Amino acid sequence: MTETVDLIRDLTNVYGTSGFEQDVVKTFAKETEGLGKLEVDGMFNAILRRKENDGKRPVVQLDAHSDSVGLLTQAIRPNGLIKFVTLGGWVPANLTAMKVVVRNRAGEYIPGVVATKPPHFMTAEERKGVPAVADMSVDVGSSSREETLNDFQIDTGCPIFPDVQFQYNAEKGLMFGKDFDDRLGAAAMTAVMQQLAGEQLNVDVAAGLSAQEEVGLRGAYVTARKIEPDISIVLEGCPADDTFEPDWLSQTKMGGGPMLRDYDTTFVANPAFENYAAAAADEAGIPYTRAVRTGGGQDGAAIGYWKGVPTIVIGIPTRYEHSAYNWAKLSDVENAIKLTLALLRRLDKDTIASFSQF
Structure with a gap:
């Protein structure tokens, strides 16, 4: 728990709006040193390929974006x-x-x-x-x-x-700070790569820390072309609705676990992969919600537009996104990490192929 909080603190305290993500990339590089080959381009997209990849297995693209408003x-x-x-x-x-x-x-x-x-x-x-x-x-x-x-x-x-500094209430598991969209996703993706170190999977994994999401998903169009994934999991800080929606309509609750996004104005999740992720969460006892949004957009749209690969979004509920001051629960980040790890450990060639059957 302490390591995850420290990782989130380091990633949220650095400054990095669209086009100026260098310090976020530096932090990501430091936290993932030795885990694989890191490539950074002129947009400040960063792609980390696990050193355990062999180039013969299906490729999973993990995505989180480095920029904030x-x-x-x-x-x-x-x-x-x-x-x-x-x-x-x-x-x-x-x-x-x-x-x-x-x-x-x-x-x-x-x-x-x-x-x-x-x-x-x-x-x-x-x-x-x-x-x-x-x-x-x-x-x-x-x-x-x-x-x-x-x-x-x-x-x-x-x-x-x-200019806001991260604070953590250990008794409540509450985090306060800036840029939780999408530094929480970046922290979760970093933690996943750390926890997979040395582990053999049935897939190759590349983590794309994409730039300029907030101004048009620009970096994800580039990372998808470079990674050439067969399937993708997007880790995103997503706006919590629990402070203004009635309970029956609230689909992204702080403390309610990660959100599996079925739809937003740019994206429709692959239904087979979405249901597979929900079943994996149920089997592992991971709380989650599912959401159909009437606004918003995220990197899953850019990755899916390029090659049509099955894509899901695992969202981490964040109160007051696109403002300077955010609240989130550490448990939601930890459960997003657990769900991502569960999926990566289950996926293989035949399973991925099944998501495109009709």
Whole structure:
């Protein structure tokens, strides 16, 4: 348990929005050193192939994405404030007054805040609404455009990250922090590769840590082409619905175990593989839910679009995704790891072939 918490802490505390995933890749590389051959490309996709692979067995692609939602400097205003655009699907109300860090041209992390007008200066109408993203700014304490550019060394293209440190309540098994979408999936995938070390399977396994999921599943299109899988398991931090849906409709509950996603707006799971995973969970006594979502998307769509391989998504329930502040249960991560291991230890050539029969 302690090792898993430490792994999650290390992966969630590093900064890594879309296009700027280098520190996440560094952490992944450190945690998986010696487990196989690691390849990193110019998008910062990382692919780890187990050293036990022999190239003669069906290939399973594990996937998790390294990026999280963030911001990107668009321009510096005359008063020194930073005009930004969003990377990924933010709700504007979740941005105001958020603590951030800006990575400047020198690679230093400069603290800042998404600036808001004090209520003393707001009109009655302004108090009721939320400013548009185009009207928001990040304030690093500068008083002029020249100071921001020259002293703080911040200019167009500098990434901006939520600044939240991981916390763990051991008594409750509760985790609080940022970027649980999808660092929890990345942690689960890392732990799976660690626990499989030295074990012989009936499949070859390649773990793809895909970049730029939040801006169009871009990295997964690349990793799928490089790995050329026969089947795929996507590990994803997925939005919990237990704080606003009635119990009968809640399909992603924090503490309810991993979610097997049947459908979202980009993806339909292979039904045979989905049912196989559910049966494996039942046999192993692993709690889980199944979900049909009316929104969202994830890397399984990109992997499936490329080659049509049977694909499932194992989701880890996360409260308040696409905001800076997330809650999750350690037990859900651990059960996602257990389910993934159970599947990898059961899969073989004939079983995988059966998922494509009609």
